Amino acid sequence: MQNDNELFEGIKHSPDLNPRSEFVDDTRQLLIKKANRISKVSKIKKLSYYWSVAIATVAMIAWTSLFGGNQYIVKSYHNVMSAFPENNVESITASNKNTSVFIYHTHTTESFKPELENKNIDEAYDENKNITLVGAELTSELKKKNINVLHSTTDFDKIVRNRDLDYSNIYDVSGEEVQTVLDKNKNLKLIIDxxxxxxxxxxxxxxxxxxxxxxxxxxxxxxxPNFKENRKIANLFHQKLEKKYPGLSRGVLLKTSQTRNPLLKTSQTRNPYKQQFYNQDLFANSLLLQIGGVENTIEEENRSVELIAEVIDELLVELD
Incomplete structure (x- = not known):
């Protein structure tokens, strides 16, 4: 008995066939019916897909609007984003031998009462309108003077919250970024917080x-541990400001940690942070610079920044 392959081979090499017209018509009708059935099934599947998408969209909108789903979405978004690297400083991972100045902000969200609505002094903190804008302006002024500068806008407050740390650890957190910048930029002359x-x-x-x-x-x-060097660079900066713009600098404030020593003078300022060094132990030419206060405007801050940039330009020459 012949198998299928043998039968097909026989048909392939047989003389041309002349099927009856009835057979041809019946076969045509059968193929048309099958084609129509396949097309109908395809349309039903496509329509079902569209309806499923529409129903899912309506359900999502209802869940978001009526049952607080938006809070879940926002929370999920923040959870996902917190898994990404926390640093936000240009070129932090790339060595730049020409970098002279690194600017960052340990208290990133420190803001200004005139720039905020319905805020009292104790609530003058904001994720957008804050001290990083002042740092950005100083960065811009220094670049105009052809000074190679890095500016970090990393939100250290957020990192502390994400890591579930006590706020007193914030200088430890910002210090991690300072150390990374120092490791990658070997010719830094000045670091300013x-x-x-x-x-x-x-x-x-x-x-x-x-x-x-x-x-x-x-x-x-x-x-x-770098106290003498830290004080020296701060005093030098203060003196230069005082010479060019008398009264612009309110001076150098020395702060010490809390201690149980009963002989400690009460006039000494107590430092509330466990990490007592303000990252100044990481680099000799480190400055903690306070520009203005909680009631100043960004405009007043920027006027100060323009003058500060002039002095930094002079200061860097002496640090060569």
């Missing part, structure tokens, strides 16, 4: 050329 003061406008504002300008101050940790 920019803050704004908590004092009111009367104490943090000076009049220069008929305009209000945010005054500045420097904070140096007496606990830092």
């Amino acid at each position: 920019i803050h704004r003061d908590t004092q009111l406008k009367k104490a943090t504002t000076i009049r220069i050329d008929g305009k209000d300008v945010a005054s500045v101050s420097f904070v140096v940790s007496e606990n830092s």
